[in-house]
Amino acid sequence: MKNQARHFSRLRRAEMRTAYIFILPMFAGLLLFSVIPFIQNILYSFRRMGTFGEGTFIGLKNYQDLLTDDTFWLALRNTAFYAVVGVPLVIIFSIFLAHQINKKIRGRTIYRTLLFIPAVTIPAAIGILWRWILNYQYGIFNWILEKLGLPRISWLGDVKYVRWAIILVVVWSMVSYYVIIMLAAMQGVDSSYYEAARLDGASSRQVFFKITLPMLTPMIFFSVIMVTIGILQIFDFIYLMVDRQTLSYTYSMSLVTYFYECAFNKSSMRGYGAAISVVLAAIIMVITIIQMIGKKYWVRSGE
Amino acid sequence: MKKKITALLLALTLVLSATALTGCGGGGGESSDGPVSLTLSLWDEAQLPVIQENVDAFNAAHEGEIEVTIEQIPWDTYWTKLDASLETNEAPDVFWMNTYVQKYVDAGVLEPLDSYIEGESFDMSVYAEGRVDAYNVDGQQYALPKGLDAVVVALNTELFDRYGVELPQEGWTWDDMRDIASQLRDAIAAAGGSEYPIVMELDAQPSWMNFLYQNGGNYLSEDGKTCGIALPESKDAIQQVVDLMNNEQMAPYSVLTETKGTDLFISGQAAIVFIGSWKSSVLEDSSLAADGKVQLIQMPSMAVDNKTNMGGLGYVMSANCENKEAAWEFMKYITGEEAMAHEAEEGIDIPAYLSAQAGYVENFQNINAQAFMDASATGFAYPSNGNFDWTTIVDDAMQEALGQVKTVDEAMDEGAAEAQAILDEVFG
Numbered sequence: 001m002k003n004q005a006r007h008f009s010r011l012r013r014a015e016m017r018t019a020y021i022f023i024l025p026m027f028a029g030l031l032l033f034s035v036i037p038f039i040q041n042i043l044y045s046f047r048r049m050g051t052f053g054e055g056t057f058i059g060l061k062n063y064q065d066l067l068t069d070d071t072f073w074l075a076l077r078n079t080a081f082y083a084v085v086g087v088p089l090v091i092i093f094s095i096f097l098a099h100q101i102n103k104k105i106r107g108r109t110i111y112r113t114l115l116f117i118p119a120v121t122i123p124a125a126i127g128i129l130w131r132w133i134l135n136y137q138y139g140i141f142n143w144i145l146e147k148l149g150l151p152r153i154s155w156l157g158d159v160k161y162v163r164w165a166i167i168l169v170v171v172w173s174m175v176s177y178y179v180i181i182m183l184a185a186m187q188g189v190d191s192s193y194y195e196a197a198r199l200d201g202a203s204s205r206q207v208f209f210k211i212t213l214p215m216l217t218p219m220i221f222f223s224v225i226m227v228t229i230g231i232l233q234i235f236d237f238i239y240l241m242v243d244r245q246t247l248s249y250t251y252s253m254s255l256v257t258y259f260y261e262c263a264f265n266k267s268s269m270r271g272y273g274a275a276i277s278v279v280l281a282a283i284i285m286v287i288t289i290i291q292m293i294g295k296k297y298w299v300r301s302g303e
Numbered sequence: 304m305k306k307k308i309t310a311l312l313l314a315l316t317l318v319l320s321a322t323a324l325t326g327c328g329g330g331g332g333e334s335s336d337g338p339v340s341l342t343l344s345l346w347d348e349a350q351l352p353v354i355q356e357n358v359d360a361f362n363a364a365h366e367g368e369i370e371v372t373i374e375q376i377p378w379d380t381y382w383t384k385l386d387a388s389l390e391t392n393e394a395p396d397v398f399w400m401n402t403y404v405q406k407y408v409d410a411g412v413l414e415p416l417d418s419y420i421e422g423e424s425f426d427m428s429v430y431a432e433g434r435v436d437a438y439n440v441d442g443q444q445y446a447l448p449k450g451l452d453a454v455v456v457a458l459n460t461e462l463f464d465r466y467g468v469e470l471p472q473e474g475w476t477w478d479d480m481r482d483i484a485s486q487l488r489d490a491i492a493a494a495g496g497s498e499y500p501i502v503m504e505l506d507a508q509p510s511w512m513n514f515l516y517q518n519g520g521n522y523l524s525e526d527g528k529t530c531g532i533a534l535p536e537s538k539d540a541i542q543q544v545v546d547l548m549n550n551e552q553m554a555p556y557s558v559l560t561e562t563k564g565t566d567l568f569i570s571g572q573a574a575i576v577f578i579g580s581w582k583s584s585v586l587e588d589s590s591l592a593a594d595g596k597v598q599l600i601q602m603p604s605m606a607v608d609n610k611t612n613m614g615g616l617g618y619v620m621s622a623n624c625e626n627k628e629a630a631w632e633f634m635k636y637i638t639g640e641e642a643m644a645h646e647a648e649e650g651i652d653i654p655a656y657l658s659a660q661a662g663y664v665e666n667f668q669n670i671n672a673q674a675f676m677d678a679s680a681t682g683f684a685y686p687s688n689g690n691f692d693w694t695t696i697v698d699d700a701m702q703e704a705l706g707q708v709k710t711v712d713e714a715m716d717e718g719a720a721e722a723q724a725i726l727d728e729v730f731g
Binding site: 052053135136137138154156157158159243245246247248250261264265266268269 | 383386389390410412506555556557558559561562567572691692695698699702703706708
């Protein structure tokens, strides 16, 4: 290394030093707040941790316990449910809406602005807002249902519906962001493709499915990965919309809410909580790898 | 120009970092000649202004000697943050404690107070006995009690009037309550109304914790080693609540999940609610109470009695506190007659300091707050053994029973078995 460094000119070395100094804060932050805690978390997952101190080493006991823990499997099933239902909905809605506001319609800018509002709103506000919209007693959603002659539904209080209510809010808040991404991708498509198609007499349906959609696949791929990771880590909306001690909280429990309960609210289960988060990280990694492998079969590559 | 901006930025940075430094300095109290500084942590934002006034009074009286600063941490993160700060020896000198006290005693992070109490023959009988006992662990006192709370029933007299149902009288029973609720239910249905006869909060303290004991069952045995929710009396108590819901005498579980019982009551949606004294100012300030439509009454009796559990906060000292004498001085003041009388007058807490209690009732114009005092006179200490792994299991079992995803029998049997396994492991 030292020898190599000597090959650089003095000016170049000074430049590099400056570069490293600029990187340092970011790198230190990453190391301190991401890398070290990540490793520490893995180490904790092999321990039984009390409220204070470092606990005792118990090997794979935490992981063994997970296998027979009904609540863990419930949380896993719920998380899978959120991902399986939520990811396609987010992708389909964002493509659909992006396609609509990409047309030359009146008031396009207004629609674009409105669609983007959820993306720039803090999740806490969204959660509280939807909690009231869906409220059985006072919510506008149920008021509309009643006006339509339908029965009121206790969206967040009835264990049959609570997971759907969570999905609704998650999709609503995520679509907003991915509409913008899809819209940008659509506008990046070379207009000569469309001109050629129009000359050949293609219908707008054909244009969408034969040109727009294939050209979007790289962006869809990216979005699917990001949305999947986002939904697998779902916590905030559940925490904000459902009271902790109620049945709905148990029935809508995701892996991260279960992790939170173990790591922060049960004094003797911190190591167990760590094990849950390690399992979640592993699941996310495996799913992402599968998606990477599957990529070549459906994503249009290069230009 | 550029130079000026740079200079300005530099100056700004210096100012900011200087304030940041002074901001951090509160905890240490190591400054050699200045006053001894102490930090006090608490969670309740609503109580903060009044406690700040008490702290200011203390600081003024100890000008140049002791300087107390308050750090308010919201409830949601209070315990997490406290645990972290205790672990890194950066804990506040004095802080609020509740039923979790045993856990902190076991961890050895609280300063035992017996030597201070004996050293100056400090009279503990000035406080309500139940609250002193609650903070006495294995014969050692760990906290000076701040306040106490009690549970009563609030009635919406307007709904009783509107639907032509007579108000219950003191000494009523659950049979009376069922009868009243049925009358209300039928009258509401006949008039096409949407109100509920009875509502309650789903958490333990203002609701089912009381029913268990009032019906002769229990939550935790006297010795703190056995969970009693599967006792026939306990099961029966919970079954009676479930029956109320099924007979539409009480709002259904899903509704109570979404909107808290107290909120339903305050918005005029319910005639009867079980309510804790910690909600007294919310009640007092409601338009319902301002219109004179709220009446408080003692809880109805079940098979045994109508006694309610009594919680309450206390002030504890960190074992790592560097100025223990000063901290003790402060604890005596903040739980003392003058400070607690002020809290009572402002209506933020029922003082555990007995002679300061009088001011509490007079503070309320719209509700008969004396009901809280009467309830606290017969109250029993909130049952706790300092372990909270089994309580979450019991909480979940209760929700399963009340939400009727399991029968009361199943939920209580399974919950008790699981909770007992933990209790046996910890205390066996």
